Amino acid sequence: MPESFRLLVKRATQVVAVCGGGERFLSGVAAQQLVVIENGGVVVGRDGLVKAVGPTDVVESQFRGATFDKIIDASGMVVIPGLVDSHTHPVWAGDRVHEFAMKLAGATYMEVHQAGGGIHFTVEHTRRASPEQLLGSLTQRLTRMLRAGTTLAECKSGYGLELDTELKMLMVIEKARAMLPIGISSTYCGAHAVPKGSTEAEAAQDIVRVQLPRVREKMTLGELRVDNIDVFCEKGVFDLDSTRAILQAGKAMGLQINFHGDELHPMNSATLGAELGALAISHLEEVTDEGIAAMAKSKTAAVLLPTTAYILRLPQPRARDMLDAGVIVALGSDFNPNAYCCSMPMVMHLACVNMRMSMNEALAAATINAAYALGRSHSHGSLEVNKQGDLVILNASRWEHLIYQFGGHQELIKYVVIKGEVVHESDKTMDF
Numbered sequence: 001m002p003e004s005f006r007l008l009v010k011r012a013t014q015v016v017a018v019c020g021g022g023e024r025f026l027s028g029v030a031a032q033q034l035v036v037i038e039n040g041g042v043v044v045g046r047d048g049l050v051k052a053v054g055p056t057d058v059v060e061s062q063f064r065g066a067t068f069d070k071i072i073d074a075s076g077m078v079v080i081p082g083l084v085d086s087h088t089h090p091v092w093a094g095d096r097v098h099e100f101a102m103k104l105a106g107a108t109y110m111e112v113h114q115a116g117g118g119i120h121f122t123v124e125h126t127r128r129a130s131p132e133q134l135l136g137s138l139t140q141r142l143t144r145m146l147r148a149g150t151t152l153a154e155c156k157s158g159y160g161l162e163l164d165t166e167l168k169m170l171m172v173i174e175k176a177r178a179m180l181p182i183g184i185s186s187t188y189c190g191a192h193a194v195p196k197g198s199t200e201a202e203a204a205q206d207i208v209r210v211q212l213p214r215v216r217e218k219m220t221l222g223e224l225r226v227d228n229i230d231v232f233c234e235k236g237v238f239d240l241d242s243t244r245a246i247l248q249a250g251k252a253m254g255l256q257i258n259f260h261g262d263e264l265h266p267m268n269s270a271t272l273g274a275e276l277g278a279l280a281i282s283h284l285e286e287v288t289d290e291g292i293a294a295m296a297k298s299k300t301a302a303v304l305l306p307t308t309a310y311i312l313r314l315p316q317p318r319a320r321d322m323l324d325a326g327v328i329v330a331l332g333s334d335f336n337p338n339a340y341c342c343s344m345p346m347v348m349h350l351a352c353v354n355m356r357m358s359m360n361e362a363l364a365a366a367t368i369n370a371a372y373a374l375g376r377s378h379s380h381g382s383l384e385v386n387k388q389g390d391l392v393i394l395n396a397s398r399w400e401h402l403i404y405q406f407g408g409h410q411e412l413i414k415y416v417v418i419k420g421e422v423v424h425e426s427d428k429t430m431d432f
Contacts, residue, residue, distance in 0.1 A: 003066045006420035007044040007389065010056045012074035015040025016399045017053055018081055018367050019382035025301070025328045025372040026364045034360050035382075036399075042079060043068075044389030048419030053383050070422065077414060078399045080363070081383050082151025082390030083344040084370035086303050087282050087332025089189075090141045091134055091169045092159045094125025096337040109264065109312050109338075110236065119159065119193040122337050126159040126169070134172045139180065141335065141342060146182045148343040148409055149402070151390040151418050152371065152380050153182060154258075154332070156230060158189030161203075163211050166190045170215070170224050177225070181418045183390070185374040187258060188215055189230035191238050191246050204242040208249045216253045227375065228279075229255040233272070235265040240272055247276055256280075256375050258303075262287045264314070274298035280373035282332065284322075285314045292318070296326040301373040304365070305334040306350035307341045319355035330369040331362065345402050345409040352403060359403050389420040 009015075019026065020035040041059035043052040052059050099117050112118045126134070138155075145153055155176070157169035170188065177184040190211045194203045218224040229250025233243040247257050256279045261269025263283035270291025273281040281295065282303040295302060304317040322329055331351055333341045341347065348362040357365065371381030379388050393415040394402055405412060416424035 004046060004068070005043055005051065005063070005066055006046050006048070006069050007417065008041065008059075008063070008068040008071045009074050009079055009391070009393065010041040010060065010071070012040045012056075012077055012079045012393070013397055014038060014078045014399055015042060015053060015383065016078065016080045016363070017383040018364060019384060022384065023368065023382075024377045025299075025369050027328045028323065028326045031323065031329070031361045031364045031369075032358060034363065040079065042383060042389075042391065044417075044420030048389050050383060050385050050387050050389050052385065072393065072415065074393055076397065078394040078396055079383070080392050080394065080399050080402070081367045081381060082392055082416070082418065083149040083366050084374070084376070084381055085145060085150045085153040085333050085335070085344055086280065086330045086370035086373040087305060087334050088153055089156050089158060089334070089336035090153070091138050091155065091157065091172055092122050092126050092337060093129035093133060093137065094122045094337070095340075096121060099338075103312065118338070120196060122159045123161055123193070127165045131168055131172055134169065135175055138172055138176050142176060142180055142182050144342040145335070146416055147413070147424050148345060149392040149413055149416060150344050151183060151392075151416065152185065152374070152376065154185040154187055154228070154374055156187040156189040158192030158230070161190065161193060161195040163214055166211060167214065167218065170218075170226060174224055181421065181423045183380065183418070185227045185376065186225060187228040187230050188212075188226050188250065188255065191231040191243075193232060193237060200238060200242055204238065204246055207246050212249050212253065219253075227256060228258040230259045232260040233267055233269045234260065234263060235267065240267060240269070243269070244272060244276065247278070251276065258282070258373065262291060270295050270300075274300050279375055280330065282334075283308065284317050285309055287318060292322055292325050292327060295322070299328060301328040301330045301369060303330045303332050303370075303373050304351065304355065305332050305339070306347060306354055307339045308334045310350055310354065311339050316354050319351065319357050323357070323361060328369050328372060329357070329361065329365050330373040331365040332370065343409065346407065348403045349406050359400050362403060363399070389417065391417045393417070
């Protein structure tokens with residue numbers, strides 16, 4: 001009996017493996033040196049894992065006589081790893097399109113927040129929404145991300161700010177994980193804002209003494225799988241002491257530290273994160289030199305969100321300073337009612353134009369480094385043997401077209417593949 005495999009991709013003009021030596025991240029000069037194979041091929045096994053990556057003639061010779069569920073002749077096309085979105089808030093009800101005019105007129109994030117808009121507006125609507133309503137909208141948003149090439153996305157709670165709604169959101173994320181092919185890294189973000197009628201100290205105490213123990217209980221029972229703990233460490237939200245207490249409580253129950261820091265004010269969040277062994281810190285528009293040095297030393301990833309800086313007209317994150325200092329730089333869309341973007345190709349374009357990243361650095365930041373920020377770079381983020389067979393096939397002669405073409409990636413992306421299965425082709429999405 002010939003050996004059977006799930007997928008063979010052959011004759012691709014380029015296979016961008018990103019890494020070739022089992023690297024868990026790319027920083028500094030290494031982020032400029034991606035592994036690219038000309039006239040390449042990829043084989044994915046029935047277990048959904050990559051079995052071979054290399055020149056097509058070598059791959060075909062190695063698997064001569066084997067059978068494949070699907071063969072894709074990628075002549076004239078390009079293969080890249082599935083994109084990883086390392087920061088999203090996709091579970092909510094109540095969009096904030098009406099606030100966009102306020103922002104365009106010059107209102108700051110905190111001014112909108114203090115006027116009863118922002119997070120609290122979405123919290124009110126999310127609390128009222130049924131799990132079915134939240135799951136329906138989450139499914140649509142994740143499918144939209146998938147069509148734009150994202151095969152692994154971080155998904156946060158955080159629009160409940162009290163136990164029942166936070167658990168409702170986490171359960172919705174869990175249902176989506178079971179229903180959809182897209183990979184999900186689940187984040188508890190109960191410390192997204194201070195609930196109305198509470199003080200910061202009261203909110204932090206509720207999270208540590210009430211919410212997190214219930215989340216742990218659900219995890220122990222197998223009802224939830226939560227991966228990360230997040231806090232919005234910001235002036236007027238959670239200060240350093242409250243942030244430390246919540247993050248340490250989450251770490252004690254096995255959650256990876258991956259939190260918001262140094263967005264609107266220099267809070268020394270980066271230094272705190274490095275001290276706590278944080279896996280990643282997001283935003284960092286106001287990071288200090290000391291924070292950058294601390295993150296480089298602790299190997300804490302910087303998850304930069306160029307959409308947020310663009311929409312809120314904030315200073316751009318100091319990507320070049322971080323890259324030059326050896327910080328592991330990742331990218332995320334920050335999809336949420338305030339920054340409605342499902343597209344990592346657009347995020348990479350903004351990162352290159354506004355944050356002065358090279359295209360190689362941006363692709364590394366949206367693949368292997370974004371996977372590292374979620375603790376998944378051993379299984380995702382590059383096309384290497386024994387990693388998950390997630391890939392995107394572009395109808396282009398060079399991979400850089402995915403960044404160079406600003407928008408319109410729905411015409412550029414021919415196939416999205418997860419675990420060796422085609423889950424999106426051209427302008428139609430497969431039934432899940």
